[in-house]
Each structure stands twice: as structure tokens, then as C-alpha cells.
Amino acid sequence: xxxxxxxxQQAVVDKVIEIEILRYRPEQDEKPFPQGFEIPYHPxxxxxxxxxxxxxxxxxxxxxxWSCRMAICGSCGLMVNNIPKLGCKAFLRDYYPQKVxxxxxxxxxxxxxxxxxxxxxxxxxxxxxxxxIPERDEKCLSEGTYQQTPEQMEKYxxxxxxxxxxxxYSACPQYGLDKSFTGPAALALLARYxxxxxxxxxxxxxxxxxxxxxxxxxxxxxxxxVVCPKGVDPAAAIQLLxxxxxxxxxxxxxxxx
Amino acid sequence: xxxxxxxxxxxxNDWWLKNIFxxxxxxxxxxxxxxxxxxxxxxWGVFRLSQGEExxxxxxxxxxxxxxxxxxxxxxxxxxxxxxxxxxxxxxxxDLYIKGKPLDGKLIVAGHYITFTIVTIFCLIVIML
Amino acid sequence: xxxxxxxxxxxxxxxxxxxxxxFWGLFGAGGMLTAFLTPVMVLVTGLLIPLGIIDADHLSYxxxxxxxxxxxxxxxxxxxxxxxxxxxxHRIFHxxxxxxxxxxxxxxxxxCYGFAFAVSVFVFTLLLQMLTQ
Numbered sequence: 476x477x478x479x480x481x482x483x484q485q486a487v488v489d490k491v492i493e494i495e496i497l498r499y500r501p502e503q504d505e506k507p508f509p510q511g512f513e514i515p516y517h518p519x520x521x522x523x524x525x526x527x528x529x530x531x532x533x534x535x536x537x538x539x540x541w542s543c544r545m546a547i548c549g550s551c552g553l554m555v556n557n558i559p560k561l562g563c564k565a566f567l568r569d570y571y572p573q574k575v576x577x578x579x580x581x582x583x584x585x586x587x588x589x590x591x592x593x594x595x596x597x598x599x600x601x602x603x604x605x606x607x608i609p610e611r612d613e614k615c616l617s618e619g620t621y622q623q624t625p626e627q628m629e630k631y632x633x634x635x636x637x638x639x640x641x642x643x644y645s646a647c648p649q650y651g652l653d654k655s656f657t658g659p660a661a662l663a664l665l666a667r668y669x670x671x672x673x674x675x676x677x678x679x680x681x682x683x684x685x686x687x688x689x690x691x692x693x694x695x696x697x698x699x700x701v702v703c704p705k706g707v708d709p710a711a712a713i714q715l716l717x718x719x720x721x722x723x724x725x726x727x728x729x730x731x732x
Numbered sequence: 733x734x735x736x737x738x739x740x741x742x743x744x745n746d747w748w749l750k751n752i753f754x755x756x757x758x759x760x761x762x763x764x765x766x767x768x769x770x771x772x773x774x775x776w777g778v779f780r781l782s783q784g785e786e787x788x789x790x791x792x793x794x795x796x797x798x799x800x801x802x803x804x805x806x807x808x809x810x811x812x813x814x815x816x817x818x819x820x821x822x823x824x825x826x827d828l829y830i831k832g833k834p835l836d837g838k839l840i841v842a843g844h845y846i847t848f849t850i851v852t853i854f855c856l857i858v859i860m861l
Numbered sequence: 862x863x864x865x866x867x868x869x870x871x872x873x874x875x876x877x878x879x880x881x882x883x884f885w886g887l888f889g890a891g892g893m894l895t896a897f898l899t900p901v902m903v904l905v906t907g908l909l910i911p912l913g914i915i916d917a918d919h920l921s922y923x924x925x926x927x928x929x930x931x932x933x934x935x936x937x938x939x940x941x942x943x944x945x946x947x948x949x950x951h952r953i954f955h956x957x958x959x960x961x962x963x964x965x966x967x968x969x970x971x972x973c974y975g976f977a978f979a980v981s982v983f984v985f986t987l988l989l990q991m992l993t994q
Contacts, residue, residue, distance in 0.1 A: 501737035557751060584738035592738045626832030633834075648754060651743045652958065682876035691881035694955045696757050697821060711824035717885060718825070724882035745961035761956045764949030767895055770903060771949070774942045775984050777906075781929060782987045785922040792920070795911040804907025811899040818896035844896075852901040859905055859919050 490516040492571050494525055496537060497578040499585045507585060509576070510534075516571055523551050523562035526577070526589070539589040546704055549640030553589050554578040559642040559702045580645040596641050599657055603665040603683055608676030627672040634667035634712050636705040643699035643709050649692050656692035657683060659699035659709030666712035669719070681723050690716045756817075763814040766807045819844040884951050884974065891948025899945065926991065935988040943981040950977040 491513045499507035514528050523541055530537050542548040544563045551562035556576055567575065583591035609621065643659035644650050650658045657665075665684065669677045683689050693713045700710040748754040773795075780791035794800065822844055823837030909915040918924075928934035954973035958966070 499739050501739070502735040507739060507741075581741070582743075584740045586736070586738055624832075626829070629829065629832050629834065648743075648747060648959065651747065652961070682878075685878045686876055687879040687881065689879070691879045691885070694761075694959070695821065696754070697824075698753050698757075700824075701753065708824065710821075714821075714825045715827050717882075718827075721882040721886060724878070727878065743961075748959065758956070758959070761952045761959070764952035764956075767899060767945055768949040768953070770899070770907070771942055771945050772980070774902075774906070775980055778929070778938060778942060778984050778987050781922070781925055782991050785926075788922045788925070792910070792917060795907065801908065801911060804903055804911075807907065808900060808903045811895065811903055814892075815896045815900060818892060848897055851897050855898070855901045855905070860915065861919075 490571070492516040492525075492567055493574040494529065495574060495576045496526075496529075496588065497576075498537070498588050499579075500536070501587055507578075511574075516567060518566070518568040518571075520567045521563050522553070522555055522560070522565045522567065522575070522577065525567060525575075526562060537589075538587045547638060549638035552580050552640045552642050552645065554581055554645070557581075559645040561640060561642070561704050564704055580641055582645050582647065582651040583641065591641070593641060595654060596639075596644055596658070596660070599661040600639065600664060603657070603661050603668075604676055604680055605664050605668060607668065607671060607674045608679065609673065610675040621673040623672055630672070631667045631670035634663045634670065634707060634709075637664055637667075637707050638705055640704065642702045642704060643707075646698040646702040648696055648698075649694060653688075653692060655688045657686075657689050659693075659713065660707075662690060662693075662716060663707050663709035663712035666716055669716075681720065684716050684720050685723060690720055693717075759813065760817045763810045766810045767814065770804075770807045770811075815848065819848070884947070887944070887947035888951035889948075891944045891946070891951075894940070895945045895948055898941065902941065929988060929991050930994070932992060935992050939981075939984055939988055942984050943977075946977040946980055947974075950974060 492515075494512045494514060495509050496512065497507045498504070498510045512529050512533050514525055514533070520528075521544075523539075523544060526537065526539050526541075530539075539551065539553070539562070541551040541562065543550070546561050546564045549561070552559060553562055554560075554577065555562075555565050556570065557578070559580060577589060579585045579589045579591045583593060583596070586592050607621075614621075637660055639660060641660070643663075647656075647659055650656050662684070665680050668674050669680055685691075690713050693710075695710060695714065697710045700708045703709065748758040777788075777791050780787040795804075819841055823835075823840040826835060826837075826840050828835040905915065906920070910917055910920050929938055950973040954970060957969050957973075962969070
């Protein structure tokens with residue numbers, strides 16, 4: 476490496492950025508409190524890497540979830556300046572020289588520091604029967620796979636990209652106001668299965684959709700689709716399910732079950 | 733013994749002031765207050781119309797009051813905001829596929845604006861007839 | 862059908878169908894009408910006519926009363942005046958929840974949709990009166 480390059484790198488390293496983390500240690504804290512850190516600034520450093528720097532060099536007690544570092548595991552969701560983001564997909568260069576404040580994902584209880592309790596979210600994902608319910612499930616393996624055309628796949632492909640990071644629940648004021656709401660990711664996943672040509676479980680899942688706590692708690696704020704790191708567009712899924720639920724309502728008026 | 737003690741953060745009633753996206757959502761929802769008032773003015777106009785020519789003309793001249801002009805200007809701006817938000821969300825409610833590909837959202841929005849322009853011009857011509 | 866045993870507990874859950882589709886349908890129709898027509902309506906009745914930019918003769922008593930006295934005119938006026946209210950009162954009802962007013966949701970619903978209904982009936986009665994005069 477040339478002397479010039481080393482100097483340039485040194486200049487960047489000399490810059491520092493302030494990171495404020497909302498800490499909560501259940502065994503000793505009554506409520507969360509902010510704690511500030513100063514770390515060397517690199518334009519290519521992600522928020523997750525910044526957290527790892529803090530844990531390795533400044534305070535090993537800071538807790539946060541992470542795994543893949545490439546926006547596919549969905550573990551490192553957190554509030555960056557009050558906006559739900561994946562730590563690995565948000566970069567310091569977009570905030571520098573301003574301070575970055577980090578907080579556990581909104582609308583979820585804080586387990587510790589940046590770690591949230593996701594039980595309610597997981598329960599909702601399970602509740603919508605997120606698996607293909609075939610018309611007849613005695614199809615033998617020797618009969619081959621369930622076939623599907625690219626056009627049939629296109630109908631649900633977008634809604635199948637969810638990584639269960641929970642950012643949309645964090646962005647949803649209706650979930651924040653009322654935790655009984657099924658919520659964006661679970662409803663998008665429900666739409667994904669209902670729109671799959673191989674699935675015959677729509678009638679079962681529509682019972683969930685048709686409830687007040689189903690699609691009808693949604694007021695189309697639309698922020699879920701903005702924060703989604705995978706372009707799933709849960710707001711669109713819910714909107715389409717509202718149309719389906721209305722059709723189902725009309726049918727139900729003439730054919731009560 | 734478990735030291736678990738999950739901390740629940742309260743959601744304050746001013747949550748929609750803390751994020752510009754939420755504030756815009758609330759303005760969108762708040763547009764309904766102004767449009768309600770406008771509908772009531774029209775309903776009152778129908779009432780005055782049923783009472784006869786004198787009553788209806790009194791309604792018309794009340795609309796000339798400066799307060800009424802300012803109010804209607806405000807309603808126009810807010811109604812246009814509703815229109816913009818309504819059109820921008822329209823693609824999410826459309827489930828159309830052409831040759832197996834979803835219809836481009838920009839086309840749907842453009843279609844709405846073209847229709848809006850035609851409808852507006854049509855109404856202005858009809859009222860002048 | 863053969864279902865995994867773990868889902869048995871979920872199957873026992875009672876699902877209650879919401880009546881929201883009725884109000885959502887009216888909300889959507891009203892919202893569509895408001896998006897396309899309210900701006901031009903406000904422009905004409907609230908600004909162009911009162912400011913004299915369009916001659917008031919175009920919205921004269923005789924012209925409008927004649928229009929309201931036809932069945933199609935009455936129907937158009939009813940839709941233009943009343944339908945937006947089913948849109949706006951639906952939004953106001955949900956905004957109350959957004960603002961954290963959680964008490965008496967049933968009554969809030971009765972008052973909100975009841976208001977839209979009352980004004981609709983009011984306008985309908987007036988138009989019927991003019992139609993049968």
C-alpha cells in the first residue's frame with residue numbers, strides 16, 4: 476500500500492461517530508436508559524458492525540441479535556433514529572456526522588437492550604397455517620410434484636419473500652395500539668398461501684382474515700411496505716385480502732355456514 | 733430463578749407527531765373532517781333549495797362571504813391531498829396481470845390522473861352548459 | 862383432512878366475522894367519489910360561482926330545482942352529497958381509535974355511521990319532497 480493511501484485511510488479512521496443505545500438490563504434496571512458511545516467512523520461500516528465494535532472494544536455487555544450480516548436471516552432488526560431497519564442493511568455513512576440513536580424494535584417488549592420478545596409475532600405466523608394445504612393430501616410421492624406455471628407463481632412470489640424480521644410490526648401503529656391485530660407479515664404470508672395454485676386452504680384461512688383482528692384492524696397506513704427490507708409489500712397483501720374478505724362476506728350473506 | 737422482566741414501552745397518543753410518515757397519514761385521515769363539513773354545506777344547500785328561490789339565493793350569497801371563500805380554498809387543497817394519497821395507494825388494491833406479469837403501478841397511477849383530468853374538465857363544461 | 866396434532870388447539874378457536882366489509886365498501890365508494898369529484902365540486906360551488914368567475918346563472922334556483930326534480934338529478938345529488946360522508950365518517954371513526962380514544966367503541970361507531978345515515982336520510986327526504994311536488 477502506498478504512503479498516500481495509508482494517510483487517506485488514517486484520516487477516515489480519525490473521524491468518530493456518536494452512537495446512543497437504549498440499554499435495558501432486566502436484572503438491575505427498572506426502565507431503559509440511553510448510553511452513548513464514540514466509535515471510529517468508516518463510510519462502509521453498517522450499524523451491525525458498529526454494534527459489534529462496541530461489544531468487542533467498549534462494552535461487552537451490550538446485547539443484540541444477529542446472524543447472517545446480509546439481510547436474509549432477519550435477526551438484527553432495530554430502531555435506527557426511530558425508524559425500523561435491519562442493522563446489517565443500514566450504514567453509518569447515511570447518518571454521519573449526526574449522532575445515531577439505536578433502540579429495540581418498537582411495539583415489541585424489550586427482553587434486554589436491543590433484543591425484543593417476538594413470541595406474539597411468531598404465534599401469529601403459526602396461526603395462519605403457513606404451509607400448503609393440498610386439496611387431497613394422499614398424493615403419493617411416486618405421482619410426482621405439484622406442478623405450477625411461472626404465471627401461477629407470479630401471483631404470490633412477492634409475498635413469499637418475507638424473512639420474519641418484524642420491522643413491519645414495528646412500523647404498524649395499529650399493531651402498536653392493539654396487539655390482537657394479526658399484523659402485516661402474518662397477513663402477507665397468509666395471502667402468499669391463499670394465492671398459491673397448489674393450496675386449497677383458503678376457506679380455513681379466510682376465517683382469520685374476516686375477523687375484526689384480521690384485515691379489518693388495518694387502516695392502510697402503508698408504513699409496513701415502506702420499511703420492509705425485502706419488498707414484500709404487506710399493505711398490498713392486506714388490501715387484496717380486504718377485497719377477498721368482502722367477497723366472502725357477500726357469499727356468506729346468501730350461503731351462511 | 734429467571735431474571736426475565738420484559739419491558740413494555742407505552743405508545744403515547746401523540747405517536748403520529750413523532751414520524752413524518754405518520755403525520756402525513758393523520759393529515760390524510762384528517763382531510764375527512766373538512767370534507768364532512770363541505771358535504772354538510774351542500775346538504776344545507778339542498779335544504780335551502782327545497783325551501784324556495786329566496787332561501788336558495790340566501791345560501792348562494794352566504795357562500796360569497798370571505799370566510800366561506802377562505803374555507804373552500806382550504807377544503808380544495810385538502811381534497812386534492814386526499815386525491816393524491818388515494819391515487820398513490822391505488823396500485824396496492826389492483827390485482828391485474830398482463831401476460832403473467834403484474835400491471836405496472838405507475839401505469840395505474842397515471843390512469844387515475846388522466847381520468848381525474850377528464851372528469852374535472854367534463855364537470856366544468858357541464859356546469860357551463 | 863389429516864392435520865398435524867399441534868394445530869388442534871387452534872382449530873377450537875372461535876372466529877367472529879366482522880361486519881366491516883359493509884362499511885368498508887361504502888368507505889371505498891365514497892373515497893373514490895371524493896378523490897375524483899370533490900376537488901371540482903369545491904372549485905365550482907365554493908370558489909368559481911361565489912367569486913363570479915362562472916356566472917351564477919349556471920347554478921340558479923330554476924336550473925338546480927329543475928335538475929333536482931328529475932329522478933336522475935335527485936339520484937346524482939344524493940350520491941354527490943351523501944356518499945362522501947360514508948367515507949369521511951368511517952375515517953373519523955378509525956381516527957378516534959388512532960388517537961387512543963378506546964372507550965365506548967360501540968357508541969363511537971353508532972354515532973359516526975348514524976351521523977352519515979341521518980344526513981343521507983335528510984337529503985333523501987328533501988329530494989323526494991321536491992321530486993313529488
